Amino acid sequence: xxxxxATKAVNNIDPALLESAKKVDRKKNKTxxxxxxxxxSIVYVLPVLAVLxxxxxxxxxxxxxxxxxxxxxxxAGFSNFEKGMTFGNYPFIxxxxxxxxxxxxxxxxxxxxxxxxxxxxxxxxxxxxxxxYFLCVFSMVVPFQxxxxxLSKTADTLKLNTPWTIPIVYLGFGAGLAxxxxxxxxxxxxxxxxxxxxxxxxxxxRTYFTIVFPMLRPTMISVGILExxxxxxxxxxxYLVLDINKYRTIPIHIQYLKGSYxxxxxxxxxxxxxxxxxxxxxxxxxxxxYIIKGVAAGAVKG
Amino acid sequence: xxxxxxxxxxxxxxxxxxxxxxDKLRRIFGGQNASYTLKRPLxxxxxxxxxxxxxxxxxxxxxxxxxxxxxxxxxxxxxSDAEFIGFxxxxxxxxxxxxMRSFWYTGLFALTxxxxxxxxxxxxxxxxxxxxxxxxxxxxxxxxxxxxGGIVLGYIWSMIFDGILSNFGTSILQNSTWGFWGLIxxxxxxxxxxxxxxxxxxxxxxxxxxxxxAKIDGAxxxxxxxxxxxxxxxxxxxxxxxxxxxxxxxxxxxxxxxTGGQPIxxxxxxxxxxxxxxxxxxxxxxxGTNTAARxxxxxxAVIFFILxxxxxxxxxxxxxxxxxxx
Numbered sequence: 131x132x133x134x135x136a137t138k139a140v141n142n143i144d145p146a147l148l149e150s151a152k153k154v155d156r157k158k159n160k161t162x163x164x165x166x167x168x169x170x171s172i173v174y175v176l177p178v179l180a181v182l183x184x185x186x187x188x189x190x191x192x193x194x195x196x197x198x199x200x201x202x203x204x205x206a207g208f209s210n211f212e213k214g215m216t217f218g219n220y221p222f223i224x225x226x227x228x229x230x231x232x233x234x235x236x237x238x239x240x241x242x243x244x245x246x247x248x249x250x251x252x253x254x255x256x257x258x259x260x261x262x263y264f265l266c267v268f269s270m271v272v273p274f275q276x277x278x279x280x281l282s283k284t285a286d287t288l289k290l291n292t293p294w295t296i297p298i299v300y301l302g303f304g305a306g307l308a309x310x311x312x313x314x315x316x317x318x319x320x321x322x323x324x325x326x327x328x329x330x331x332x333x334x335x336r337t338y339f340t341i342v343f344p345m346l347r348p349t350m351i352s353v354g355i356l357e358x359x360x361x362x363x364x365x366x367x368x369y370l371v372l373d374i375n376k377y378r379t380i381p382i383h384i385q386y387l388k389g390s391y392x393x394x395x396x397x398x399x400x401x402x403x404x405x406x407x408x409x410x411x412x413x414x415x416x417x418x419x420y421i422i423k424g425v426a427a428g429a430v431k432g
Numbered sequence: 433x434x435x436x437x438x439x440x441x442x443x444x445x446x447x448x449x450x451x452x453x454x455d456k457l458r459r460i461f462g463g464q465n466a467s468y469t470l471k472r473p474l475x476x477x478x479x480x481x482x483x484x485x486x487x488x489x490x491x492x493x494x495x496x497x498x499x500x501x502x503x504x505x506x507x508x509x510x511x512s513d514a515e516f517i518g519f520x521x522x523x524x525x526x527x528x529x530x531x532m533r534s535f536w537y538t539g540l541f542a543l544t545x546x547x548x549x550x551x552x553x554x555x556x557x558x559x560x561x562x563x564x565x566x567x568x569x570x571x572x573x574x575x576x577x578x579x580x581g582g583i584v585l586g587y588i589w590s591m592i593f594d595g596i597l598s599n600f601g602t603s604i605l606q607n608s609t610w611g612f613w614g615l616i617x618x619x620x621x622x623x624x625x626x627x628x629x630x631x632x633x634x635x636x637x638x639x640x641x642x643x644x645x646a647k648i649d650g651a652x653x654x655x656x657x658x659x660x661x662x663x664x665x666x667x668x669x670x671x672x673x674x675x676x677x678x679x680x681x682x683x684x685x686x687x688x689x690x691t692g693g694q695p696i697x698x699x700x701x702x703x704x705x706x707x708x709x710x711x712x713x714x715x716x717x718x719x720g721t722n723t724a725a726r727x728x729x730x731x732x733a734v735i736f737f738i739l740x741x742x743x744x745x746x747x748x749x750x751x752x753x754x755x756x757x758x
Contacts, residue, residue, distance in 0.1 A: 177592055192595075239484075279718055280499040309485070384583055410580060422629055426630060
């Protein structure tokens with residue numbers, strides 16, 4: 131309080147001088163803040179750097195000299211990467227392909243089907259629509275462990291255990307958030323545009339693809355990003371549903387290496403982890419704007 | 433074409449018949465009811481628009497959910513051999529020491545991570561909204577760990593922790609205290625960036641004139657923070673609190689990859705995994721060597737679901753209340 135009075139007094143005497151003094155003060159504060167944030171950022175990047183270092187290190191040194199640079203006899207060159215490709219009796223490239231197929235196909239299916247359904251739900255709004263909408267919202271609070279056993283059995287009986295068919299399971303289990311976000315958005319766009327099209331003789335399918343679809347694009351990107359982040363990193367669902375001897379995704383593959391800890395070649399594992407992180411980081415740097423927007427949108431609604 | 437036309441005619445005629453009295457009134461008084469021009473033709477295509485999602489939703493959620501509830505009252509190894517036994521599974525679940533331990537462990541973990549994540553994320557968000565040079569770069573860095581999956585994260589951090597702890601002749605798998613705090617560090621590293629994004633969105637929405645008014649009235653920075661900024665970002669705080677709470681409760685991948693529940697301690701003749709959380713406990717009950725325990729596992733899963741759903745509903749009720757107040 132005394133301080134306040136003092137500043138007020140100073141304020142009365144010479145506002146211009148005070149202003150400049152404050153500016154200098156603020157600048158100093160900002161520089162200090164920047165330094166602190168830089169230090170934290172470096173600490174934040176360290177784990178990834180540790181992976182990078184150890185990917186080029188001979189196996190025996192990973193555990194003893196985790197934080198040393200791979201110099202002299204620690205340097206393994208690219209041999210870890212070569213080893214990693216066929217590591218765990220499963221070609222790494224196959225798990226990358228499986229992950230890609232599952233993620234892209236599922237995301238495409240979810241975005242297309244749920245946006246169509248959401249438009250129908252928002253516009254028709256019959257009793258059955260309301261029931262389905264309610265169930266979708268409800269499914270968002272159900273943890274996967276609740277349905278994991280029965281879902282994997284059902285998927286097994288229906289032969290949904292390949293990368294080409296598992297997207298149907300993802301469409302079912304992931305529909306909740308997508309429908310919720312799409313319905314919220316459709317309700318906010320004026321119905322008059324679609325009605326004008328309908329009066330002019332435009333059928334529902336054409337109305338959807340030429341009028342609604344373009345308007346939904348921002349939400350589609352948000353939903354798509356959220357689904358990609360979820361499905362690419364998902365471990366338990368594909369692990370339980372897929373035929374594990376034939377098809378592995380990246381997380382499953384890495385968990386398999388981890389399963390036999392100790393006997394495992396740590397250097398080669400780090401090479402694999404590095405190879406699986408790099409595409410994610412590139413994807414992030416390229417689509418950063420959309421990813422952050424999508425996350426903010428999803429969080430506010432979920 | 434002609435065929436198509438007559439088809440449409442008969443269809444619209446039959447629909448006219450099914451019109452209720454009120455629909456007729458609406459049509460007479462409101463002229464051509466606008467929403468009907470869209471609704472009618474759309475309804476004919478219900479199979480195309482609703483079919484795929486509904487079918488997948490039944491396969492992927494509705495049916496497994498109903499079956500799951502039913503099986504929690506049954507004794508089963510496969511699904512086909514289920515026999516109804518009533519509430520036995522629930523009694524077994526509650527008397528299972530490992531389950532009760534993981535229950536309290538999960539609660540403690542969720543609360544600890546909730547406090548640390550939110551305080552740090554808010555602080556970082558506050559720092560990044562001060563027009564510091566390079567805030568975009570910092571934001572990019574802080575958010576990055578979110579894109580790396582839980583399994584990979586667990587593997588990375590177990591390497592780091594073991595690299596540190598091996599100097600002291602121990603490992604993260606041997607000491608449950610390290611296991612707990614290791615997982616907290618991991619989860620903070622991953623989720624601070626996520627919560628930070630939500631807080632930044634909230635902070636940017638704080639009305640500029642309010643902050644200015646506070647400044648003119650001579651409020652200190654601390655006062656402005658508590659009396660102006662925080663009340664204005666309350667919605668973000670609510671979202672982040674519940675989000676980190678449910679995330680903490682549902683945590684699975686990171687737990688499995690970092691410690692897998694180790695170390696194991698024998699207690700009254702029962703092996704109890706010291707760092708096992710609820711989701712992992714349910715998983716290992718399902719897919720452990722004792723297949724007779726699957727009924728118990730399903731009952732545990734139902735209890736788990738009720739717990740997580742209760743948190744979700746509490747959030748919904750809380751946000752609703754806030755909306756009314758505003």
